[in-house]
Amino acid sequence: MQSHPDLTFRKSSYSGARTENCVEVADTGAGAAVRDTQNRNLGHLAFPSDEWSALLAGIRSE
Template sequence: MFTSSSESHLHFRKSSYSSARGQDCVEVADAPGVSAVRDTQNREAGHLAFPSTEWAALLRTSAR
């Protein structure tokens, strides 16, 4: 996990997997070779970074 100070180069967007009501929101940012994920309501907690290949595999699995 990275701290918020390392997020300056990341551009987070609301994930399409987030709830429409605004609760349970997740934000995602893509960087070369990495996908970062953070909780919208707890941005100060930092984010988790995953290799892009692993993130893509997770999305393929959850789309089934």
């Protein structure tokens, strides 16, 4: 896990209308960062662009 104050996180569209248990995503320039809305202080996971694209393609195909 990492923490970076310059990232701008937004609620993931895959979280739907839920107000809790959401996932937040930030563009890093080299991929994406993901964190748990309820545990922001724990940092985030960073994914390179190719891995992030593959994850989204897999989600969209389901």
